[in-house]
Amino acid sequence: MKKIKLLLGIILVSIIAAAYFNYPKLNLISGYASKNMASSVFIANRDKDDITLNDNNMPMIKLADSELSNEKKSASATVYGLMPRTAVYKEGLGAVLTNKEFSKHNFHIVPNRFKVKDTLPFPYGNNGTIDTVLENVAYDILEVAFENAFLDPEQKTRSLLVVHKDQIIGERYIQGFSKDTKILGWSMTKSILATLYGILEYKDKIDLEYKPFSNEIRMKNQKMNITLNHLLRMQSGLEWEENYFKISDVTRMLFLDSDMTLAQRNKKIVAPPTEIWNYSSGTTNLLSGILREQFNSHQTYLDFPYKELIDKIGMNSMLLETDLTGNYILSSYGWATTRDWAKFGLLYLNKGDWNGNRIFSESWSDYVSKPTINSNGTYGAHFWLNAEGKYEDIPTDLYSVNGFQGQRIFIIPSKDLVVVRTGLKEQTDEQFNTLLKEIIASIR
The missing domain is CATH 3.40.710.10 (DD-peptidase/beta-lactamase superfamily)
Incomplete structure (x- = not known):
């Protein structure tokens, strides 16, 4: 009986130690998952399920569960319900991970864009490509x-x-x-x-x-x-x-x-x-x-x-x-x-x-x-x-x-x-x- 109690004690201590040392990592896991989800959806216009199945399907990150809000333009993630993190998309600036200081920051200043409409093909424009066959290319x-x-x-x-x-x-x-x-x-x-x-x-x-x-x-x-x-x-x-x-x-x-x-x-x-x-x-x-x-x-x-x-x-x-x-x-x-x-x-x-x-x-x-x-x-x-x-x-x-x-x-x-x-x-x-x-x- 004493040996069983000792073994159970060792297992319990091991679980507590593992939780203690790995709990902070959950912050990074849910942070990565929510940030990558928000950016991939609202910048690249990709599908949430595809991102979950592929981009976020990597060691540790796949432990996170992600939710998307198109209305708020945000993505949230947790790991087994722990360490919730949220990333919010801001037009022109991308997605940012929120924290306690999030409300203090100004997202109204955004980059001006200087896009010029042109009629040139790639690379010096965006009007199609040149399809000439080059003689030196096999x-x-x-x-x-x-x-x-x-x-x-x-x-x-x-x-x-x-x-x-x-x-x-x-x-x-x-x-x-x-x-x-x-x-x-x-x-x-x-x-x-x-x-x-x-x-x-x-x-x-x-x-x-x-x-x-x-x-x-x-x-x-x-x-x-x-x-x-x-x-x-x-x-x-x-x-x-x-x-x-x-x-x-x-x-x-x-x-x-x-x-x-x-x-x-x-x-x-x-x-x-x-x-x-x-x-x-x-x-x-x-x-x-x-x-x-x-x-x-x-x-x-x-x-x-x-x-x-x-x-x-x-x-x-x-x-x-x-x-x-x-x-x-x-x-x-x-x-x-x-x-x-x-x-x-x-x-x-x-x-x-x-x-x-x-x-x-x-x-x-x-x-x-x-x-x-x-x-x-x-x-x-x-x-x-x-x-x-x-x-x-x-x-x-x-x-x-x-x-x-x-x-x-x-x-x-x-x-x-x-x-x-x-x-x-x-x-x-x-x-x-x-x-x-x-x-x-x-x-x-």
């Missing part, structure tokens, strides 16, 4: 590459688009998705952030050697020496944990913080700038906050990405989401159609020239694609690289825009190629190498 070989990309449903590819010589030579979507479906780029949005700094630099309105911490007198250490260049290259030396499978710096920032620009700013420095490379979504949102400081008003800050980049190159589908305090969450929350993500890649393929209009300096594309010290040749300035041949069969001049679950924009200057792949599952380097190898094989 379309039968390209078709095989597309077939292979969608053949295995476990790869969960949603769209694939290939652009060569400014022309779409291949494009495909799974059922339920089309050229008009907005897709969350996740960390592809980081490269949008970098581009905004490139535009400011081109306009001589910012210096990459600017030290954003230099005015903080109390920081009498190497934190004062951090520059924008260090931040753009993820080599500031600031402490950060980028782990999405536990309560970490990044999950607390995305699902608990009202002002996401402070998460990295408030971290201590653990190494001198350039000594270590550490991928950090907090760094990107810190840069978003520093970007906001460059403008005289909140309205001007909100307008800037659309006026000087997004609408200027016709990425009219794009929407950048903000946090509760009105900062763009440029680490993670940019939405656009596959074609519009391709336009962004083409802007870099053309080194900042957009149909005769210069968006950023020609040298900026060289800057973002230059390897960062201690990144093993895999990272530039908010762009990923193939400098050390990670994709062994692909030219080393490839650089890319990467996001969670295998979102990619591959830019290959030597082949005059932009490839966009979106999906719901991360691909291995070998899988991407195969995909790109097959596509390149179709170009003579």
